[in-house]
Amino acid sequence: MQPALEAQHIIKDFANHRALDDVSLSVPEQQIFGLLGPNGAGKTTLIRIINQITAPDSGEILFNGRPLRSDDVSQIGYLPEERGLYKKMKVGEQAMYLAQLKGLSANEAKQRLKSWFEKFDIMNWWNRKVEELSKGMQQKVQFIVTVVHEPKLMIFDEPFSGFDPINVNLLKDHILDLKNNGATIIFSTHNMASVEELCDNIALIHRSKTILQGSVDGLKKQFKPDNFEIVYSNGKSDLRQLLGEQFMVLEESKKEHETIARIHLEPGSDANQLIAKLLPHVNIHAFREILPSMNDIFISQVNKNERSNG
Amino acid sequence: MGKIKLIILREYLTRVRKKSFVIMTILGPLLMAALFVVPVFLAQLEGDTKTIAIVDETGLFAPKFKDSEKLHFEILNEDPESIKLHLTDRGFYALLHIPITELSVPNTAKLYANGQPNIIVTGYVRETMRKEIESLKLSASGIDPEILRSIKSTVNLLTIRVDEGGNEQNSSTELSMVVGYIGGILIYFFIFMYGAQVMRGVIEEKTNRIVEVIVSSVKPFQLMMGKIIGVAMVGLTQFVLWVVFTIIIVTSVLSVFSADINAFRSSQLQVEKDPIIMYDSGGETIQPQNQNMENPEQINEAVVAIFDQINSIAFQLILPLFLFYFIGGYLLYGALFAAIGSAVDNETDTQQFMLPITVPLILSIMVAQFIIINPEGPLAFWLSIIPLTSPVVMMVRLPFGVHWVDITLSITLMIAGFLFATWLAGRIYRTGILMYGKKPSYKELWKWLRYRS
Numbered sequence: 001m002q003p004a005l006e007a008q009h010i011i012k013d014f015a016n017h018r019a020l021d022d023v024s025l026s027v028p029e030q031q032i033f034g035l036l037g038p039n040g041a042g043k044t045t046l047i048r049i050i051n052q053i054t055a056p057d058s059g060e061i062l063f064n065g066r067p068l069r070s071d072d073v074s075q076i077g078y079l080p081e082e083r084g085l086y087k088k089m090k091v092g093e094q095a096m097y098l099a100q101l102k103g104l105s106a107n108e109a110k111q112r113l114k115s116w117f118e119k120f121d122i123m124n125w126w127n128r129k130v131e132e133l134s135k136g137m138q139q140k141v142q143f144i145v146t147v148v149h150e151p152k153l154m155i156f157d158e159p160f161s162g163f164d165p166i167n168v169n170l171l172k173d174h175i176l177d178l179k180n181n182g183a184t185i186i187f188s189t190h191n192m193a194s195v196e197e198l199c200d201n202i203a204l205i206h207r208s209k210t211i212l213q214g215s216v217d218g219l220k221k222q223f224k225p226d227n228f229e230i231v232y233s234n235g236k237s238d239l240r241q242l243l244g245e246q247f248m249v250l251e252e253s254k255k256e257h258e259t260i261a262r263i264h265l266e267p268g269s270d271a272n273q274l275i276a277k278l279l280p281h282v283n284i285h286a287f288r289e290i291l292p293s294m295n296d297i298f299i300s301q302v303n304k305n306e307r308s309n310g
Numbered sequence: 311m312g313k314i315k316l317i318i319l320r321e322y323l324t325r326v327r328k329k330s331f332v333i334m335t336i337l338g339p340l341l342m343a344a345l346f347v348v349p350v351f352l353a354q355l356e357g358d359t360k361t362i363a364i365v366d367e368t369g370l371f372a373p374k375f376k377d378s379e380k381l382h383f384e385i386l387n388e389d390p391e392s393i394k395l396h397l398t399d400r401g402f403y404a405l406l407h408i409p410i411t412e413l414s415v416p417n418t419a420k421l422y423a424n425g426q427p428n429i430i431v432t433g434y435v436r437e438t439m440r441k442e443i444e445s446l447k448l449s450a451s452g453i454d455p456e457i458l459r460s461i462k463s464t465v466n467l468l469t470i471r472v473d474e475g476g477n478e479q480n481s482s483t484e485l486s487m488v489v490g491y492i493g494g495i496l497i498y499f500f501i502f503m504y505g506a507q508v509m510r511g512v513i514e515e516k517t518n519r520i521v522e523v524i525v526s527s528v529k530p531f532q533l534m535m536g537k538i539i540g541v542a543m544v545g546l547t548q549f550v551l552w553v554v555f556t557i558i559i560v561t562s563v564l565s566v567f568s569a570d571i572n573a574f575r576s577s578q579l580q581v582e583k584d585p586i587i588m589y590d591s592g593g594e595t596i597q598p599q600n601q602n603m604e605n606p607e608q609i610n611e612a613v614v615a616i617f618d619q620i621n622s623i624a625f626q627l628i629l630p631l632f633l634f635y636f637i638g639g640y641l642l643y644g645a646l647f648a649a650i651g652s653a654v655d656n657e658t659d660t661q662q663f664m665l666p667i668t669v670p671l672i673l674s675i676m677v678a679q680f681i682i683i684n685p686e687g688p689l690a691f692w693l694s695i696i697p698l699t700s701p702v703v704m705m706v707r708l709p710f711g712v713h714w715v716d717i718t719l720s721i722t723l724m725i726a727g728f729l730f731a732t733w734l735a736g737r738i739y740r741t742g743i744l745m746y747g748k749k750p751s752y753k754e755l756w757k758w759l760r761y762r763s
Contacts, residue, residue, distance in 0.1 A: 015754065015757045048744070051525075051526040052526075053522070053525050053526060053530075053744065054744075054761075070529075073526060073527055073528075076526070078522075078523070078526040079523075080519075080522040080523060080526070082519045082522055082746070083519055083520070083522065083523060084518040084519030084520045084523075085518065085520055086324070086514075086515075086518060086520055087518060088324065089324060097316065097320055098523065098524070098527070100316055101313055101316055101317075101524065101527040101528055102527050103527075142523070145523070
């Protein structure tokens with residue numbers, strides 16, 4: 001399937017540094033794509049280029065397989081990390097203004113905003129001034145304004161900051177809904193738990209370059225440390241002696257009725273062999289492979305890249 | 311275009327609905343109207359006639375004090391000591407005591423009152439006495455006051471502009487000065503007030519952090535121009551409302567007072583007709599030949615002369631040019647103000663960038679007085695074609711008549727200057743609005759100019 005958005009060899013220089021250095025990535029359609037990277041890596045610059053707020057020095061952005069056009073802004077919804085509203089304006093009026101700037105007619109804007117306001121149960125805010133709203137309330141309005149024109153591509157930069165856990169869940173549900181309704185979503189965050197929960201694919205940008213790209217599942221497999229966790233009981237003999245050279249016991253902790261152990265598979269061995277070795281001696285309650293969290297992958301890859309760059 | 315319209319509308323509506331706009335729009339004309347109405351009203355308050363007792367021991371001055379609308383004089387032959395103790399009881403506002411002195415021409419008098427006597431009273435008394443003393447001295451020296459009066463003369467210098475075709479036109483330097491100044495000052499204030507509003511609006515959007523949301527929908531240039539145009543329309547609205555309200559208030563208040571004003575005017579006229587005052591001011595304001603101003607033919611002539619002078623100012627040229635420089639100057643400066651607003655995070659940081667913009671503007675209003683002295687000189691020429699100073703300086707020059715080549719050059723450069731300023735501002739703006747944190751230097755602004763859009 002054709003990717004919804006493709007960045008090809010994007011280079012962007014600023015006065016004192018190169019913000020993006022030959023960055024290429026491909027965002028599959030109808031998926032949630034995590035754009036990850038440490039602060040200052042160049043994520044915001046890339047997002048701004050996709051939104052045509054700034055232009056790349058070289059390289060190209062393809063939208064639905066063709067070069068990005070200026071009228072594509074009506075197909076894109078952007079929730080920037082640095083976001084705000086006009087404080088003195090009324091909520092409804094302001095939402096109408098922003099929706100119309102995205103190309104909706106006044107009637108359409110009103111109709112859709114009303115249904116969104118009802119979905120979020122905030123219809124009674126319509127005539128209140130923005131400055132009377134709490135930060136979390138303002139974030140809700142901003143989210144609605146980002147999606148009200150039903151864009152094909154949505155870009156959320158740290159969408160959950162400022163929300164309480166209940167509203168984070170509400171927002172997650174809405175984001176998944178949008179995806180199921182056919183939208184492609186680019187999601188930039190430092191919150192790795194939400195990346196694992198929501199994202200299908202990710203790209204990791206570090207020092208102006210993409211250092212990692214792929215599906216969340218694929219990357220987890222790629223970077224799995226071949227560690228397994230077993231929960232067993234009735235262990236009479238010492239596990240280390242029992243398993244021998246091929247398996248390394250990393251950790252063992254005894255509880256009242258059971259023991260939890262983490263075991264690393266040396267190259268050339270597999271999980272079945274491990275189970276076969278254990279079966280005659282212990283009662284196995286649980287056995288699972290420990291996959292790396294996105295957090296682990298993020299940290300290890302960034303550190304690795306940091307070292308290789310000296 | 312549709313998006314710019316939305317932006318203009320928002321900028322316009324949010325400002326026009328502000329309480330401060332409504333208050334300023336109402337207060338402005340009230341203040342202006344007050345300038346016209348309050349003096350009339352105050353004159354009204356002074357309505358009652360004051361009676362002043364005169365004890366003139368010399369007998370020379372008393373007959374010279376003439377009753378007027380506001381002042382009534384009573385000549386008494388009593389002991390001043392007893393009168394001055396009972397001023398209020400006897401209904402006197404003041405007592406004028408002129409004692410006999412050793413001098414052949416007396417020059418001392420005392421004015422007793424229960425409070426500080428009003429300046430109109432003291433002024434009138436002093437003037438009347440001074441004139442009488444002068445004429446006494448003249449007679450003492452053997453000069454007939456009539457002769458002196460006939461010597462005093464005014465020169466009527468009629469200035470006439472001759473154009474290349476030999477057409478002659480009466481002109482008035484004074485009127486040209488006034489028209490030029492008013493035009494220049496209006497433009498100056500408009501640019502400053504509303505240029506600063508544009509700047510504040512840009513800073514507000516930046517600190518609100520809404521700007522990134524908006525520029526993901528519209529081009530930064532559209533946002534900037536929408537704001538500049540929207541604010542301009544707010545300014546024009548306020549300007550028009552001020553003019554309309556001022557006219558309404560002044561005419562309605564004056565019509566209420568009109569009867570009283572006529573009385574006020576006639577009393578003023580009476581004072582002017584007073585021969586003694588005439589004599590004094592003969593050299594200055596009232597020309598000797600105008601002594602019989604009541605003569606309707608002469609009044610007519612004077613009115614025609616004034617209209618002639620007003621007509622001599624080419625309003626059919628000045629008004630459209632005023633509008634052009636009013637709007638053109640604002641757009642040029644508005645763009646620069648917007649660029650400054652985009653480059654900083656808060657208003658206090660604007661100082662260093664404001665200087666190069668405000669200097670030409672302040673300079674142009676400061677040199678206006680020299681331009682008036684020499685409206686054809688090189689200073690006038692250069693400043694009236696340089697776009698940063700031309701809006702104000704050209705307005706000052708125009709009433710004196712400016713060659714069409716100068717005007718064309720100035721207009722062309724104004725348009726070019728405006729285009730260049732918006733281009734320049736647009737480039738700084740689109741980078742500046744997304745820059746937070748440290749205050750940029752001029753070097754950095756220069757770099758911003760060269761980024762790809």
